[in-house]
Amino acid sequence: MIDKRVGSVAEAVAPVTDGSVVMVGGFGEVGSPIELIHALIDQGAKDLTAVNNNTGNGEVGLAALIGNGRVTRMVCSYPRSSHSKVFPELYRAGRIELELVPQGTLAERIRAGGAGIPAFYTPCSVGTPLAEGKELRDLDGGTYVLERWLRADYALIKCEVADRLGNLTYNKTARNFSPLMCMAAATTIVQARRIVEPGEIDPEHVVTPGIFVDRVVEVPDPLVESRLIAEGRSYPW
Amino acid sequence: MIDKRVGSVAEAVAPVTDGSVVMVGGFGEVGSPIELIHALIDQGAKDLTAVNNNTGNGEVGLAALIGNGRVTRMVCSYPRSSHSKVFPELYRAGRIELELVPQGTLAERIRAGGAGIPAFYTPCSVGTPLAEGKELRDLDGGTYVLERWLRADYALIKCEVADRLGNLTYNKTARNFSPLMCMAAATTIVQARRIVEPGEIDPEHVVTPGIFVDRVVEVPDPLVESRLIAEGRSYPW
Amino acid sequence: MVTPSPGAGWSREEMAARAARDIPDGAYVNLGIGIPELVARFVPEGRTFLYHTENGLLGMGPPPAPGEEDPELINAGKRPVTMIPGASFFHHADSFAMIRGGHLDVCVLGAMQVSREGDLANWSTGEPGAIPAVGGAMDLVVGVKTVLVLTQHVTKTGEPKIVERCTYPLTGRRVVSRIYTDLAVIEVAREGLRLLETAPGVTEDEVRDKTGAPLA
């Protein structure tokens, strides 16, 4: 029997090693796997490259991972936040590296990583500083920039419903980058609000097929970042 | 009010002009928009480039479009069929051109067309005759071939349920290339088993968002190719 | 309701309403954060726009009533939204396929600078120490068929935002179609900028004075 369930978030993130590239699902706090991130902080892996659209909020979740000095390199499209000083301070102090990637290029690079496409051309960023030093090419009357795939050692993902084969569904705009990151990581670790039996998710409605998922842990009532921030919490508590 | 419904398959395919590139959904007969194809035969457009995984079966549907001499160029991955001599005969007679594309490259080229990616690298076909004359490139220790996007003037698509905004769902493996072709065509024409009100398809379960669809016509009981073939039918009747 | 501007020129609401008039019925529209969001409040009678938000929703509705917010239903500005009947959710690669693939008809964006050739700068001052943050803007400007800019005509310190050449880092080259400011509507034509319309109480000379590039 194939059973990808694990008993705890600690067990789920146990394999992550120092120096790993870790993709973290979520767009801001929505879809962010906060319990897995906190478990990763507890676990202690460091020198991580983190891939996320943003850099976290307040001093919890992704911002806490960064604030606790575990991330040496950030790949993201929008590192500014009205709710977090963690990244800006480290960045200005030269203590964290930033690879700034336009949002659609970030999504496409991650998809390419998952789909075995090592490079592709996109019109995005041509003529801007973000295309400097990159290969340009004229095709069909347009100018395009060559972008490379992005793959990860681990993806930390939050979903709505999972089954023990790793099939996933998401909730509304919490879907965002997560299905792509599941594809692009060698090991995909998922926290699910609910784990059900195979077959309970309609095969037509599966968003992430189980082949892209390695470990699933149930977290029925995930923490809400903005509430923690309003309460002034910071992780570790 | 946005309403993409049209009253008949004839009206649906009316805009197709001679010389168009037409993508046709379906994998073999499964997902093939047979009523739209027959309407296109009636409509008379010729010198078409057709894009489909195969070349049709018997003398109905896509095979009939080809057999009636409307297609001068075929882009597909698997033009052989145990049920059709239409394409092989025209091909051997030099009366139809063939661009043979590996199935995954075909899918990815169509997706790229829809996603605004003019070219990408793939490992598929490297070292084989299908990569001859194409640009090769070494990336991350592998060798890859450059492939170009594929876009169409029209896509003819069969789906299960549609709403008047053009949101679509499919049935089982009838999904195949259709969601990609909807993205890659300037005008996407869909026959739906059932048309419902907006909101009746759960927003989480929409497979093709309406932005990719232009015209929807209801065909509640589509013909079944294999039954027609068993009956020895050929189109036009 | 459009709040009239206190002095000469258009209010933010009037600017948004003016831009909305140029968006055709049935358009798929992406609205940037800030003043562009106001466009949704001024859809002309008899038209329907379908809103896309790049974080993965087509068929975005108005902001929810207080207390009705769904924490997992947000827009690209990370604010709570609603959805209309016929909405759909999708992941980021599909969302940006819509953008990059040319499927959206109109996007309305803010600007730091727009050049006479339609270059747009709206993501960074390029100052040392500034945290660069680009988000989806670079994809929107290359992918969406018509890019409209909504912006004050001059900066807070009175500098023109419509310029011969952008001095800030670009978001995209030759991407802007029209500029809607508090003072005027300006078209980016092949031969340069064209003044289409001035706000009530604003003279063409005043617009030219406050514009850093020639206006035909």
Next chain:
Amino acid sequence: MVTPSPGAGWSREEMAARAARDIPDGAYVNLGIGIPELVARFVPEGRTFLYHTENGLLGMGPPPAPGEEDPELINAGKRPVTMIPGASFFHHADSFAMIRGGHLDVCVLGAMQVSREGDLANWSTGEPGAIPAVGGAMDLVVGVKTVLVLTQHVTKTGEPKIVERCTYPLTGRRVVSRIYTDLAVIEVAREGLRLLETAPGVTEDEVRDKTGAPLA
């Protein structure tokens, strides 16, 4: 049940059963059309394989009972199949993302020729007038982690199918891991072909005689 071969060597079923023994528990598996499909009937006790079919289904089950066929539920060979609880449907780009992206563990394919370096030819004789048809084979051989070949050891006319160099057009270069024939199991190692096992009643010499490349 495995039908024993009438003479020396393995039957098609025995070949399939032998290959199945080398597939690990929990593997994601794609089975080519023909003899490879038989592998699904010989899953070793205590193991579960999850079957992918490239036309858009993960969690493919056995063929349906007669009369139970669903015309829109088919495999890559366009034959009716079933699905297991926990199956999922997806479009072709996602399906080939699974293949090309290295997410499948094993595929089992037929062959016209395999070379000592693991080159595979299985899609065309290259003869003039032949209709070339490639389907998903080229994606499978470059994308799937382990490519197993199931084939008769020689052609109907007695020619070796395992050769020094393929003379037919290639499906892929250096892609095959193991070859299961009616006579033997052969590994494609870095230094060349290695004979791992012979079928009952078949001698190593016979295998070498019928193989067009050196066997270590």
